Amino acid sequence: MRFLFKTAYEQDIRLFRDGTTAAWYGVLAVIVLALPVLMSRYYIGEITWVFIYGICGVSLMVLVGYTGLVSLGHAAFLGIGAYAHAFFLQHGVPWVASVALAVLITTACGIIVGLPALRMTGIYLAIATLAFAVIIQEVFTRWEAVTGGFAGMAVDKPVIFGLHFDSEASFYYLCAAILALTLVLTQNLLRSSTGRAWVAIRDSEIAAQSMGVHLPLYKSMAFAYSAAVMGLAGALFAHKIAYLAPDIFSILFSIQLLLLVIVGGLGSLHGAVFGAIFVALLPPTIAILRDAIPAAMANFASATGIGVIGTIGRGIGEFLKKPGVEAGIFGLILVLVILVEPAGIYGRWVKLKLFFSTFPMYKRDSFKRQKNYMRSERLR
Amino acid sequence: MTFFQAENLAINFGGIRAVDNVSFAVDKGEVFTIIGPNGAGKTTIFNLVSRIYQPTAGRLLFEDRDITATPPHRIAELGIARTFQNIELFEHATLLQNLLLARHVHRKTGFFSELMFLPSVRRMEIEHREAVEKVIDFLDLQQYRDALVVNLPYGVRKIAELARALSTDPRLLLLDEPSSGLNVEETDEMAFWIEDIKNLLGISVLMVEHDMKLVTAVSDRVLALNYGRPLATGTPQEVQSHPEVIRAYLGA
Numbered sequence: 001m002r003f004l005f006k007t008a009y010e011q012d013i014r015l016f017r018d019g020t021t022a023a024w025y026g027v028l029a030v031i032v033l034a035l036p037v038l039m040s041r042y043y044i045g046e047i048t049w050v051f052i053y054g055i056c057g058v059s060l061m062v063l064v065g066y067t068g069l070v071s072l073g074h075a076a077f078l079g080i081g082a083y084a085h086a087f088f089l090q091h092g093v094p095w096v097a098s099v100a101l102a103v104l105i106t107t108a109c110g111i112i113v114g115l116p117a118l119r120m121t122g123i124y125l126a127i128a129t130l131a132f133a134v135i136i137q138e139v140f141t142r143w144e145a146v147t148g149g150f151a152g153m154a155v156d157k158p159v160i161f162g163l164h165f166d167s168e169a170s171f172y173y174l175c176a177a178i179l180a181l182t183l184v185l186t187q188n189l190l191r192s193s194t195g196r197a198w199v200a201i202r203d204s205e206i207a208a209q210s211m212g213v214h215l216p217l218y219k220s221m222a223f224a225y226s227a228a229v230m231g232l233a234g235a236l237f238a239h240k241i242a243y244l245a246p247d248i249f250s251i252l253f254s255i256q257l258l259l260l261v262i263v264g265g266l267g268s269l270h271g272a273v274f275g276a277i278f279v280a281l282l283p284p285t286i287a288i289l290r291d292a293i294p295a296a297m298a299n300f301a302s303a304t305g306i307g308v309i310g311t312i313g314r315g316i317g318e319f320l321k322k323p324g325v326e327a328g329i330f331g332l333i334l335v336l337v338i339l340v341e342p343a344g345i346y347g348r349w350v351k352l353k354l355f356f357s358t359f360p361m362y363k364r365d366s367f368k369r370q371k372n373y374m375r376s377e378r379l380r
Numbered sequence: 381m382t383f384f385q386a387e388n389l390a391i392n393f394g395g396i397r398a399v400d401n402v403s404f405a406v407d408k409g410e411v412f413t414i415i416g417p418n419g420a421g422k423t424t425i426f427n428l429v430s431r432i433y434q435p436t437a438g439r440l441l442f443e444d445r446d447i448t449a450t451p452p453h454r455i456a457e458l459g460i461a462r463t464f465q466n467i468e469l470f471e472h473a474t475l476l477q478n479l480l481l482a483r484h485v486h487r488k489t490g491f492f493s494e495l496m497f498l499p500s501v502r503r504m505e506i507e508h509r510e511a512v513e514k515v516i517d518f519l520d521l522q523q524y525r526d527a528l529v530v531n532l533p534y535g536v537r538k539i540a541e542l543a544r545a546l547s548t549d550p551r552l553l554l555l556d557e558p559s560s561g562l563n564v565e566e567t568d569e570m571a572f573w574i575e576d577i578k579n580l581l582g583i584s585v586l587m588v589e590h591d592m593k594l595v596t597a598v599s600d601r602v603l604a605l606n607y608g609r610p611l612a613t614g615t616p617q618e619v620q621s622h623p624e625v626i627r628a629y630l631g632a
Binding site: 009010012013185188189191192193194195196197199200202203204206207208209210211212213214215221267 | 430432451452453454455456457461462464468469470471472473476477480481482483484485487489491494495496497501502504505506508509510513544548
């Protein structure tokens with residue numbers, strides 16, 4: 001077991017806990033850099049989705065996981081970012097300026113949507129953001145001059161300062177770099193007073209207020225920052241999907257984003273990335289399995305001579321091809337995560353790490369929470 | 381100069397007058413306790429002082445400044461910190477993060493410098509940490525520094541909340557039933573902490589408390605309330621032997 005001996009306060013505010021942790025992140029960076037060389041274009045394209053969803057995850061994590069404000073309308077921010085970016089690109093605005101403008105517009109929308117959040121919490125806020133998402137989707141459909149309505153809107157490959165990001169691998173690197181930047185900036189906020197104020201609002205508004213946190217200001221800031229990051233993700237999303245249509249930014253997509261942070265693990269940036277891996281890679285995994293399972297079982301059936309296994313395999317393949325199965329699997333996993341591991345994939349990860357670092361002395365009860373004490377509700 | 385003064389404080393909740401014409405003054409460097417039976421309006425007075433409730437009538441003065449209209453998030457900035465009757469710590473954060481949050485009023489960095497984590501932010505963080513470590517040393521909380529509050533036992537949480545209030549560098553400390561839920565030893569210990577806060581840190585304390593042993597041990601002056609009205613003010617002994625107070629408690 002590693003023991004960290006601390007000798008300076010500086011050690012507690014570092015980006016990486018110690019040299020070993022930094023080295024592991026270095027290894028991860030090398031793997032991310034090397035993947036395009038090792039994998040086929042199809043897989044690189046799918047992993048690019050992980051990065052884009054990762055940025056979305058960071059956005060929602062700040063709001064839901066750290067500030068405790070639930071939003072069911074974040075796909076709308078993604079859409080605003082995507083459409084704004086596409087619109088500016090079409091009108092000849094350079095890429096960087098276009099992204100900056102898209103981020104500014106989503107930030108403004110975030111502040112406006114955040115205003116009711118100053119008075120609402122929990123389910124009421126979720127409903128308000130849901131309504132916002134419905135309205136925005138309608139705007140995407142009707143405002144044909146800007147969005148092209150149902151006809152959609154084509155988005156070109158990014159060109160940044162004359163550099164063309166038209167190959168799958170170059171766009172992969174662009175998304176990876178922006179995700180890394182987002183993670184670092186967000187971590188910076190979270191390790192300073194703004195981030196602590198957000199966490200304070202999540203855990204006890206009344207105490208946060210008594211400690212000097214201006215609740216409306218910090219809630220608006222959380223909404224604005226979350227929307228800004230979502231806008232950034234939207235710009236990349238627009239390039240990745242190449243063709244924007246209003247029905248992409250549906251309520252279901254908002255719910256999927258919320259699922260991302262819950263499955264990943266609320267209250268950690270790792271969770272945002274883990275959740276993104278899950279959400280982005282589940283559909284291709286299902287796609288691979290629906291061909292691989294029948295094939296493997298047919299092989300097994302012909303090798304052993306038990307014909308019924310081949311039939312079952314074909315049945316599974318047929319089942320996985322049915323529409324709605326993917327959504328069903330998403331839902332099932334969400335229910336299982338909430339029942340079995342409320343801390344999400346990140347929670348499992350922490351337990352796994354502790355298991356190996358304390359082996360063979362690991363105790364399951366290390367993570368058992370003692371009973372929660374009653375908190376005063378009468379001031380709410 | 382008055383240090384802290386409440387003048388003719390009153391608040392109505394619908395038809396109920398929870399606090400009715402209460403006046404008291406806390407002098408610098410004293411421990412002033414409010415006692416009274418359940419529902420007497422003690423915590424309501426606290427919520428009035430920390431500006432969570434808006435008084436129907438009356439004035440609040442702190443260091444000659446009228447704070448009757450100050451918004452609640454500005455109270456800590458002025459030098460008034462409080463604890464809660466039912467512990468309102470930030471449970472899913474470590475004790476250290478809880479205490480650092482209390483330094484919020486002393487931050488000098490803005491959103492964008494924090495986004496970039498500029499050297500100024502780094503210096504500020506170290507400064508906050510040094511201030512917080514002093515409180516940790518003062519209250520002997522070293523071993524719980526990195527523990528999540530959810531995992532701390534109740535007695536430690538009580539001290540942790542005291543530590544969080546002290547981390548704001550207050551001049552007036554409001555303690556809402558510091559001994560509730562504590563056993564006899566922990567209550568004795570709490571009495572020592574309160575004395576130390578008064579004598580070593582020079583912080584004035586306004587306290588609501590039921591445990592008369594703790595009240596007599598630490599209070600300089602006591603105000604007894606019943607049904608939102610003041611019954612008596614004076615030293616703990618005077619108030620305890622006051623006939624009105626005895627009647628309120630024993631119902632004679």
